[in-house]
Amino acid sequence: MSQKLVIIGAGMASGKLIEELLDRAPDAYDIKLFGAEPRGNYNRIMLSPVLAGDKSFDEIVTHDADWYRENGIECRFNEAVVKVDRKRKIIVSERGETAYDKLIVATGSASFFIPVAGNDLPGVIGFRDYDDVETMLKAAGKPNGKAVVIGGGLLGLEAAAALSYQGMDVTVLHLMGHLMERQLDPAAGYLLQKELEGRGINVVCNAHTNAIIGKDHVEAVVLENDVTFGAGLVVMAAGIRPEVRLATDAGIHVERGIVVDDAMHTSDPDIFAVGECVEHDNIVYGLVAPLYDMAKVLASTLIEEEAKFTAPVVSTKLKVTGVDLFSVGDFAEAEDREEIVFRDPARGVYKRLIIQENRIIGVVMYGDTADSNWFFAKLKSGEDISENRETLIYGPAFQGGEIQDPLALIAALPNDAEICGCNGVCKGTIVDAINEGAHDLGAIKTSTKASASCGTCTGLVEQLLAATLGDAFEAPTSQPMCSCTDFAHEDVRRIIKSQELKTMAAVMQECGWKTSCGCPSCRPALNYYMIAEWPLEYKDDAQSRFVNERNHANIQKDGTYSVLPRMWGGMTTPDELRAIADAADKYNVPAVKVTGGQRIDLLGVRKEDLPDMWADLNAAGMVSGHAYSKGLRTVKTCVGTDFCRFGTQDSTGLGIKLEKILWGSWTPHKVKLGVSGCPRNCAEATCKDLGIVCVDSGYEVSVAGAAGMEVKKTEFLAKVETEDEAINLSIAFIQLYREQGRYLDRIWKWVHKVGLEWIKEQVVEDLKQRAELIERFEISQSVYRKDPWAEQSTEQFKKDKWSAVADLTLEAAE
Amino acid sequence: MSTWIDIAALDDIQPRGARVIKTQHGCVAVFRAHDDRVYAIDDACPHKKGPLSEGIVHGNAVTCPLHNWVINLETGMAQGADDGRVNTYEIKVEDGRVLLDCERLITATTE
Numbered sequence: 016m017s018q019k020l021v022i023i024g025a026g027m028a029s030g031k032l033i034e035e036l037l038d039r040a041p042d043a044y045d046i047k048l049f050g051a052e053p054r055g056n057y058n059r060i061m062l063s064p065v066l067a068g069d070k071s072f073d074e075i076v077t078h079d080a081d082w083y084r085e086n087g088i089e090c091r092f093n094e095a096v097v098k099v100d101r102k103r104k105i106i107v108s109e110r111g112e113t114a115y116d117k118l119i120v121a122t123g124s125a126s127f128f129i130p131v132a133g134n135d136l137p138g139v140i141g142f143r144d145y146d147d148v149e150t151m152l153k154a155a156g157k158p159n160g161k162a163v164v165i166g167g168g169l170l171g172l173e174a175a176a177a178l179s180y181q182g183m184d185v186t187v188l189h190l191m192g193h194l195m196e197r198q199l200d201p202a203a204g205y206l207l208q209k210e211l212e213g214r215g216i217n218v219v220c221n222a223h224t225n226a227i228i229g230k231d232h233v234e235a236v237v238l239e240n241d242v243t244f245g246a247g248l249v250v251m252a253a254g255i256r257p258e259v260r261l262a263t264d265a266g267i268h269v270e271r272g273i274v275v276d277d278a279m280h281t282s283d284p285d286i287f288a289v290g291e292c293v294e295h296d297n298i299v300y301g302l303v304a305p306l307y308d309m310a311k312v313l314a315s316t317l318i319e320e321e322a323k324f325t326a327p328v329v330s331t332k333l334k335v336t337g338v339d340l341f342s343v344g345d346f347a348e349a350e351d352r353e354e355i356v357f358r359d360p361a362r363g364v365y366k367r368l369i370i371q372e373n374r375i376i377g378v379v380m381y382g383d384t385a386d387s388n389w390f391f392a393k394l395k396s397g398e399d400i401s402e403n404r405e406t407l408i409y410g411p412a413f414q415g416g417e418i419q420d421p422l423a424l425i426a427a428l429p430n431d432a433e434i435c436g437c438n439g440v441c442k443g444t445i446v447d448a449i450n451e452g453a454h455d456l457g458a459i460k461t462s463t464k465a466s467a468s469c470g471t472c473t474g475l476v477e478q479l480l481a482a483t484l485g486d487a488f489e490a491p492t493s494q495p496m497c498s499c500t501d502f503a504h505e506d507v508r509r510i511i512k513s514q515e516l517k518t519m520a521a522v523m524q525e526c527g528w529k530t531s532c533g534c535p536s537c538r539p540a541l542n543y544y545m546i547a548e549w550p551l552e553y554k555d556d557a558q559s560r561f562v563n564e565r566n567h568a569n570i571q572k573d574g575t576y577s578v579l580p581r582m583w584g585g586m587t588t589p590d591e592l593r594a595i596a597d598a599a600d601k602y603n604v605p606a607v608k609v610t611g612g613q614r615i616d617l618l619g620v621r622k623e624d625l626p627d628m629w630a631d632l633n634a635a636g637m638v639s640g641h642a643y644s645k646g647l648r649t650v651k652t653c654v655g656t657d658f659c660r661f662g663t664q665d666s667t668g669l670g671i672k673l674e675k676i677l678w679g680s681w682t683p684h685k686v687k688l689g690v691s692g693c694p695r696n697c698a699e700a701t702c703k704d705l706g707i708v709c710v711d712s713g714y715e716v717s718v719a720g721a722a723g724m725e726v727k728k729t730e731f732l733a734k735v736e737t738e739d740e741a742i743n744l745s746i747a748f749i750q751l752y753r754e755q756g757r758y759l760d761r762i763w764k765w766v767h768k769v770g771l772e773w774i775k776e777q778v779v780e781d782l783k784q785r786a787e788l789i790e791r792f793e794i795s796q797s798v799y800r801k802d803p804w805a806e807q808s809t810e811q812f813k814k815d816k817w818s819a820v821a822d823l824t825l826e827a828a829e
Numbered sequence: 830m831s832t833w834i835d836i837a838a839l840d841d842i843q844p845r846g847a848r849v850i851k852t853q854h855g856c857v858a859v860f861r862a863h864d865d866r867v868y869a870i871d872d873a874c875p876h877k878k879g880p881l882s883e884g885i886v887h888g889n890a891v892t893c894p895l896h897n898w899v900i901n902l903e904t905g906m907a908q909g910a911d912d913g914r915v916n917t918y919e920i921k922v923e924d925g926r927v928l929l930d931c932e933r934l935i936t937a938t939t940e
Contacts, residue, residue, distance in 0.1 A: 530888060557843070557846075558845040570880075572895065574878065819848065819849045820848035821836045823851060824851055
């Protein structure tokens with residue numbers, strides 16, 4: 016037979032407890048619930064929004080009488096318990112006696128009424144329950160109503176803001192020097208006060224209340240210095256007092272609150288306590304999170320499972336519309352503490368982190384609390400923040416992919432937040448698409464264009480999927496190449512090699528492609544992987560190449576092209592310059608530009624002129640500069656020892672040698688090199704994919720720089736003594752990238768993925784491996800180290816592939 | 830009434846490739862899909878006039894080389910979120926020759 020469980024108090028803590036019990040052991044107890052209020056359980060922390068008119072009371076009800084009845088709980092609402100008789104194990108209420116086997120005291124707390132004359136006048140109320148809210152709303156309904164709120168803490172300010180919103184003339188009297196001094200430091204308190212004053216609320220700090228005066232009803236509040244504030248309503252919000260009278264009378268151990276142990280036992284083994292009436296480890300709690308924790312622990316105790324309540328770290332947010340405020344932890348100044356502060360006076364933003372031994376121990380934010388959860392997580396985990404200390408205060412967006420809870424972040428974004436910058440797609444559009452059935456990245460790309468361009472927002476879109484679909488969205492462990500296949504790039508590449516697949520059709524067949532002939536995203540990737548894997552057997556597929564690589568020129572916005580001949584190591588001659596000038600004249604090139612890669616670009620060339628122009632440039636000894644390719648672009652050099660008085664090695668000569676070896680090779684993405692003759696680094700080698708800086712004692716080879724959408728300094732690979740070694744190391748490194756890099760990953764990205772240490776093992780330490788890489792590179796270059804312009808400038812090529820297949824201008828005109 | 834004009838041999842066009850026909854109203858792109866079906870549409874993307882004949886052909890669609898709009902070769906409609914269409918023309922293959930309906934070409938381009 017189930018035991019008789021009696022609960023005194025129908026508040027949030029007992030509501031949670033009952034939920035837990037019903038969930039975990041529905042038949043263990045026969046529950047009777049006593050509540051002094053005439054209504055069931057409601058979300059008390061939402062009383063402020065109800066007071067402000069943002070919510071109705073019905074909206075905040077969590078368990079009504081019907082709910083309790085349906086779950087077999089006998090409700091005794093509007094029936095105060097007056098006595099607990101521990102000997103007889105009964106409680107006495109207004110309507111008689113009720114026996115219990117186990118008793119739970121959940122009597123909550125009452126507002127603390129400051130001990131001054133007149134604090135019992137009608138019109139002086141606390142702010143604990145819906146009756147208080149009704150009283151306040153009634154007062155606010157009178158014209159020209161004046162209210163005084165005593166206490167500038169969380170509760171008092173919420174009440175003040177709500178009453179002001181309801182049209183009352185409100186004064187807040189606060190004993191301390193700044194508002195919410197338990198949660199805020201003076202700076203944030205100041206901003207908050209300014210905000211409230213801006214709303215017409217009168218705030219008085221250091222206010223010592225001397226008396227509340229009035230005849231039959233409250234009329235005014237008088238301070239120690241005799242300053243008087245008229246008031247038809249006084250709200251006491253100077254703190255709460257645990258409601259312990261029953262327990263005290265019953266002889267249970269009570270200090271400030273009813274003392275409980277970790278399992279929520281009081282000093283009587285059959286009596287438990289939970290909620291705001293409890294004192295645990297000398298602390299009394301008033302926020303909901305720890306109360307819920309207590310309820311869960313107590314539920315475990317009641318069904319004889321072991322559980323321990325531990326004091327949680329609790330954070331604070333003020334529920335006042337338009338005020339963003341967050342605070343957690345300890346933020347007092349002390350000798351062993353440091354702080355990081357960010358202020359934006361124009362926006363009224365203040366953020367402060369309190370650091371002790373490289374850990375966040377306190378956070379105060381005002382005006383912009385978007386990153387509060389991120390900081391809170393770091394505070395709770397106690398992680399060492401020394402590494403990203405410089406940028407910590409700017410939040411997760413500045414931490415380079417270290418967002419801890421991206422879903423919370425993305426869920427909090429407004430619907431008009433732009434997710435895809437390229438195509439201007441907002442969060443709302445994407446969420447709508449998801450709700451209409453676009454349940455994977457490919458579908459979202461198709462229906463909204465989000466992440467269909469540069470792709471840097473792919474992660475965000477996936478997070479939106481996860482946030483919107485919840486568990487229904489299985490975040491792919493590795494992102495498929497495209498919607499044609501479920502395999503990731505790396506998987507496909509592995510299969511190409513292991514299965515010895517040497518045609519694109521074979522790859523699509525063996526990997527179960529879902530489309531007939533792939534798509535514009537997988538075909539160029541497959542074409543590259545095949546070229547890199549089977550340079551001798553596989554035939555480059557022009558139809559799987561983006562227009563620039565097919566036409567060996569860069570298409571411009573108007574459909575014209577740019578032509579850029581190679582200048583080895585950035586060196587040129589008068590004859591070459593003359594040939595370029597002649598070509599520019601002959602083909603009416605509208606723009607001639609010197610590029611950042613030390614060569615000359617001819618822009619605005621019509622497609623039909625390309626082959627002839629190439630032929631002319633070929634005749635002058637020039638070849639394609641591959642300025643359009645995912646391959647070797649340029650090797651930028653300085654003049655080195657030939658002319659420069661600081662040069663330590665022949666950087667120009669080394670650059671030319673490298674370019675002559677590497678040109679024509681295809682790579683996962685473009686590759687740019689730089690060779691500087693001394694550490695002054697005039698060739699800017701240290702932001703290239705591979706950079707060599709010459710020094711007196713040799714060559715410093717570094718890799719994985721970038722100066723595009725990302726800007727990165729190169730990382731040191733190795734220092735070598737001879738030019739030959741520098742060249743060999745460079746070739747081996749680039750071949751490794753060709754074999755391992757994912758299509759469209761720049762070198763820095765690839766290095767970041769596989770790790771520089773691993774690369775060093777392959778090309779610096781393992782000399783046999785280095786030699787093999789160089790050998791494989793040479794095999795590939797035996798096919799690809801050639802000028803595509805020469806091949807495509809023949810009359811036959813023009814006729815077969817290049818020119819219009821028919822001219823109907825005459826027929827159409829007839 | 831149809832007026833079929835012999836344009837080229839099918840083999841003049843690469844599978845998954847395109848060639849252009851010059852007309853008074855601009856170029857028409859003739860596509861040959863992977864399955865040897867042929868399509869003819871205006872060689873100007875509805876977005877920014879990109880030369881569709883230079884795009885990558887996949888299935889019965891082409892992706893514009895300028896900004897990746899995907900155009901259905903059968904209907905001329907932009908796919909996905911993009912809105913727009915290009916003119917399409919009757920085209921067929923007979924005995925290895927590609928034939929274009931010139932009548933449709935004239936009426937369509939003077940719409």
